[in-house]
Amino acid sequence: MTTKSSPTPWVDGPFSLIETPSVKIKSDHFYLKAASEMTHAHNVLIRSLNAILRQGPHIPTSTDPKYCAKDVTDFLNYVRCWVQMVHHHHWVEEEFIFPEMDKFSGKPGLMDEPRHQHELFQAGLTNLESYSINTKPEKFEWKGAQGMEHIIDSFSEDLTGHLYGEIEVLLTLSDLDSEEFKKTWLKAETIAKQSGNLKLLACGEDFPPFPWFMPYLAHYAFAVRNGSWRFNPCDFWGKPRPLAFVNNNASED
Template sequence: MAPSTPAWADGPLPLIQTPSATKDTNDHPAHYIANEMAWAHNAMLRGLNAIYLQAPHVQQGDAADFLFFIASWSAWVLHHHTIEEKQMFPGFEAVPGVAPGSLSHNVEQHHEFSEGLSGLQKYATATTADSYSGAHVQKLVDGFSPILRQHLADEIDTLWAMDSVAANTEHSKKLLNIYQQCEAEAGKQDKSVVPPMVLGLCDKTFEGGNDWPKMPMGSAYFVHYLFARKHSKAWRFLPCDTFGKPRPLAFLGNNGAGK
């Protein structure tokens, strides 16, 4: 990947335009699901961009925290795709009106990048600060990031196409129920890792302003002042604060630039 200018987490891998930027996404559960997934996928892309851009500039004294950030991001994305393969996609395809096998291409894409993504996670968990190499991190990311980015974009169209299920029926409600069950499963991950990391990957200014993810009032403060404390040094590498406010990437050497 070639760094974008200015260097911030909206590149070098380009973010995905969310369907709600141009369309009504509340008219069918499939459209709502596709839109929610686009927001989540952009958070993933910001995380990977933040890793890629900062990797060469992280020095030994900060490497352990950066490796924890990489390991946390990788585990989150791997977990996301495991839920899709084992629970979400089979559930969707069992709903009458969704063509059998219509999500198989997305699973095939998982297999194309999963080895590289797992390799990044293994590197982050097995490497010591003394042996950290930013160049190697970038090499690992280059190995799988193009197909990952393609997958994250392609999946939105696949999910949108589930509007083949008639709207305002028990079948369309089933789509939403399956998605919400998977959201609940994802919510079981380590509260001291996933919530502070994901909130720090959400840009509240994106596409003119947004409120994704929707959370109960005060939840972000709870995450910021309680959950984020345990691994606070790792969250220095996030492109946004807990409240979705973009900030300059902290580790860009002498070429630092920010949103």
């Protein structure tokens, strides 16, 4: 697998994170806020993918003396949640953000390139979702032609390339009307919250913004009974924590 290199041992690799545009660019135009918020959303997806890639090789399989069916089940569920989060993110883009931007800009096809890029990795995501749902714990494999790593390798370059590239597209839109851009974005956030879920809250960069109480509600309602959360690289309040599986050593929930 060819990936972006990272010198850190946590989840800033193997795929590199995107630098927030507002760190270097100063502007009151809403295009910059949109690009920066989308960067946060994409970095959530990238960090969670990195968490899967870093921990997957260390999940003991059925031939390993340290094998535990619950560990595998929880990991498969974490992967499923990540896939569904990616699906939801792109559904909001395709169903609302991209069409609305076409309308208010007066430029039909403005977002065709990022929309078409979704097609490049859709099949791979669907395969990974199917694997995570249908694989029995004792049949789980990371390596090999039938393993999870092979499925992820089939689409991860296209996915991350899209996540990087879409930010670059947004940064070219400073000529659009700032207020109309803002209205479209706020509507998209509302739609995302109404149709979304609380699958993963990764590293303090949740998109769209949740009400202040939501991380606490999610923590006490779900985390204590869901072992899959231990694979997340951050706790529910966005604080980084050690990965649960490295070098075949599991941490406590």
